[in-house]
Amino acid sequence: xxxxxxSGPTLVKPxxxxxxxxxxxxxxxxxxxxxxxxxxxxxxxALEWLALIYWNDEKRYSPSLNSRLTIIKDTSKNQVVLTxxxxxxxxxxxxxCAHTSPQSESSGYFTYYYYYMDxxxxxxxxxxxx
Amino acid sequence: DLQMTQSPSTLSASVGDRVTITCRASQSISxxxxxxQQKPGKAPKLLIYKASNLESGxxxxxxxxxxxxxxxLTISSLQPDDFxxxxxxxxxxxxxxxxxxxxxxxx
Numbered sequence: 315x316x317x318x319x320x321s322g323p324t325l326v327k328p329x330x331x332x333x334x335x336x337x338x339x340x341x342x343x344x345x346x347x348x349x350x351x352x353x354x355x356x357x358x359x360a361l362e363w364l365a366l367i368y369w370n371d372e373k374r375y376s377p378s379l380n381s382r383l384t385i386i387k388d389t390s391k392n393q394v395v396l397t398x399x400x401x402x403x404x405x406x407x408x409x410x411c412a413h414t415s416p417q418s419e420s421s422g423y424f425t426y427y428y429y430y431m432d433x434x435x436x437x438x439x440x441x442x443x444x
Numbered sequence: 445d446l447q448m449t450q451s452p453s454t455l456s457a458s459v460g461d462r463v464t465i466t467c468r469a470s471q472s473i474s475x476x477x478x479x480x481q482q483k484p485g486k487a488p489k490l491l492i493y494k495a496s497n498l499e500s501g502x503x504x505x506x507x508x509x510x511x512x513x514x515x516x517l518t519i520s521s522l523q524p525d526d527f528x529x530x531x532x533x534x535x536x537x538x539x540x541x542x543x544x545x546x547x548x549x550x551x
Contacts, residue, residue: 366540429536436487
């Protein structure tokens with residue numbers, strides 16, 4: 315059974331850097347095809363994808379937040395860590411991590427992979443306020 | 445940039461109603477679309493992936509369809525547990541884009 319749990323500070327001040335940890339079980343991030351992503355949701359608003367890291371250490375970032383985000387993995391600890399710099403009150407949100415599962419599609423000589431988010435953690439709330 | 449637009453934003457329905465939510469992509473995304481259900485204070489739950497594949501354990505009253513730029517999520521007979529907000533999401537290997545959500549309310 316795959317489970318994920320987010321942790322981090324509940325309150326940060328503007329301009330500070332926040333570090334969020336996703337601790338997971340039931341899978342390994344060293345297994346081919348596995349990924350873990352971060353998604354956030356401001357109060358009363360829609361979901362927004364932030365970043366994702368793959369088993370092979372490839373990383374993807376939201377273009378709008380790319381300069382502020384860093385995602386890393388610690389395979390030995392079964393953790394993924396997201397760092398967001400220069401926090402602002404608009405970054406107040408619930409932050410989720412999610413496991414991704416791959417699908418593939420072949421076209422000629424090439425195989426393309428697509429990753430959907432199938433298991434989510436319960437989320438951790440971060441409030442940005444002075 | 446790809447945009448995912450859901451309609452309606454809010455839907456009022458009664459138990460037993462057939463409900464359909466639409467998700468439109470600003471460009472073709474083939475069939476790489478997922479649907480999630482979210483209840484207040486809870487994490488999103490995957491319902492459907494690749495447009496029409498039902499996730500294990502999800503009731504069969506949920507179904508998805510469409511391809512290209514237009515997709516639907518249908519609940520064949522709305523149950524009390526189905527009142528929630530639903531999100532569509534395009535996925536590939538380098539970006540993930542959500543719609544703005546559709547809230548299904550009790551009429």
